[in-house]
Amino acid sequence: MGRQLLILPNGGQGARPGFIFFGVLADEGRRGFEPEASVVLEFREKRDRMGTSPNNTPLLLLVLDACRFDYLGQGDLPWVEERLDEGFYAEKVKPSFGFCEIAELLTGVETRENGFFCQMGPAEPGETSFLLKVLAGVTAPIEGRMGEWGRELCRSVLRRVARRMDHREIYEIPAGLLGRFRATEGALDYQAPFAFGRESLFDLARAKGLEWDASAFVAFNRVAGSDRDRADRLCEIAQRAEGAPALTLGYFGDLDRVGHIYGPGSPGLRAQLKKTARLVEEVGEAFLRRGGSVLLVGDHGMLKVDEHLDLLELLGDLGRKTRIFVDSTLCRFWFEDKATQEGVEPRIREVLWPAPGFFLEEGLAREMGVPDGKDRGDLAFAANPGVVFYPDYFNRKKVLGMHGYSPEIPGQKGFCLGLGPAFAKRRVPEIRLVDVPKIAAQALGAGQVGDGVAETWVSPLYSEAAVLGEEGG
Numbered sequence: 001m002g003r004q005l006l007i008l009p010n011g012g013q014g015a016r017p018g019f020i021f022f023g024v025l026a027d028e029g030r031r032g033f034e035p036e037a038s039v040v041l042e043f044r045e046k047r048d049r050m051g052t053s054p055n056n057t058p059l060l061l062l063v064l065d066a067c068r069f070d071y072l073g074q075g076d077l078p079w080v081e082e083r084l085d086e087g088f089y090a091e092k093v094k095p096s097f098g099f100c101e102i103a104e105l106l107t108g109v110e111t112r113e114n115g116f117f118c119q120m121g122p123a124e125p126g127e128t129s130f131l132l133k134v135l136a137g138v139t140a141p142i143e144g145r146m147g148e149w150g151r152e153l154c155r156s157v158l159r160r161v162a163r164r165m166d167h168r169e170i171y172e173i174p175a176g177l178l179g180r181f182r183a184t185e186g187a188l189d190y191q192a193p194f195a196f197g198r199e200s201l202f203d204l205a206r207a208k209g210l211e212w213d214a215s216a217f218v219a220f221n222r223v224a225g226s227d228r229d230r231a232d233r234l235c236e237i238a239q240r241a242e243g244a245p246a247l248t249l250g251y252f253g254d255l256d257r258v259g260h261i262y263g264p265g266s267p268g269l270r271a272q273l274k275k276t277a278r279l280v281e282e283v284g285e286a287f288l289r290r291g292g293s294v295l296l297v298g299d300h301g302m303l304k305v306d307e308h309l310d311l312l313e314l315l316g317d318l319g320r321k322t323r324i325f326v327d328s329t330l331c332r333f334w335f336e337d338k339a340t341q342e343g344v345e346p347r348i349r350e351v352l353w354p355a356p357g358f359f360l361e362e363g364l365a366r367e368m369g370v371p372d373g374k375d376r377g378d379l380a381f382a383a384n385p386g387v388v389f390y391p392d393y394f395n396r397k398k399v400l401g402m403h404g405y406s407p408e409i410p411g412q413k414g415f416c417l418g419l420g421p422a423f424a425k426r427r428v429p430e431i432r433l434v435d436v437p438k439i440a441a442q443a444l445g446a447g448q449v450g451d452g453v454a455e456t457w458v459s460p461l462y463s464e465a466a467v468l469g470e471e472g473g
């Protein structure tokens, strides 16, 4: 059982049409509220009586993590490929430079403006829970000397504490550094009001009094169960007797996971594409057959890795006053003070000068849409396409596929396909990832046409379409 948000009109107390709504979060009992079926039914009745029932057909927004645009067209995703001319098809989707696609997908605002750049940023004192700090402190000095089994046990304890107390993952960050970094978008409860510090797709739905179900989506940068489990969950939502909610969010992660392991174009990935294709077909059919609409999104692409670079070894010990975070394609440095920077930065530049990458100098960083602020580091070194820094603080094993390069590179791009009554038949060469929530909002009848989103992408007929679940199927 995942997370479910129900909007109750004024707590169900004699609300009038157009009156203020508020939300109650039911989160596996975490906030201690478990709505009873009668409450939900009463709400539905009231909503219908109140005339606030949405005109739109139920919409499924299904994210296919790292489904690169040109995975289509090779016969691996037949159900999707056969339908490219049946709805709104953006051949490419361009994300921002960085690692926070969820923030873009939910807020419709690019990284440069929303500020969510990397999954981890430097922590201020007090931002790490006491328990995690203590456990990390105990583990740090012995972590390197433990055998495989002992290390796994320690990491498992740290992981559980970090998830429970800090709403974060520990990935492969050394124990000694855990307290020095905090999670960014991954620490947020995406569905909470203004979770990202600005309006999200959830807020938009909330303001319109639309119900949603995100129990088959990502929460705190984690997913529950396998893609298969989530496909079953989505089919179950589509087949509900009372109809699916106005908005359902789904997430399939295997294309990203397997793409990292084997790289794009590999037999391993093509086999996975065929498996994912079957799940997409099942879920897509379940919604479309009942008159719903489906918006498929490959949020970014994947590049083949042909070089692994051990940055940490190259750099050697930079001293306690320089903090380093190694993402797979980006290495950021923070200096404790000006004197440290003046001493250490020239050394870093000299060592990395011949390395296959580039420093994100001020002008270039701005051009690439890197947001200002502490998260970008005092100095940052980015990998050239096809290069991965390894070991890094995320990957346990050497990967053969990676993303997080300049989004101008075609291989970094995903795709988008809107099917069903909500979408007009139209093909466009490229949209941005931040256009997707605007398109979804339009399809829900919940928003204005966003910047760069053509009204014709969303069918003017959608409001007259059948309501999901009314007819058998």
Ligand SMILES: [Zn+2]
Residues within 6 Å of the ligand: 066, 256, 257, 260, 403
């Ligand atoms: Zn990935």
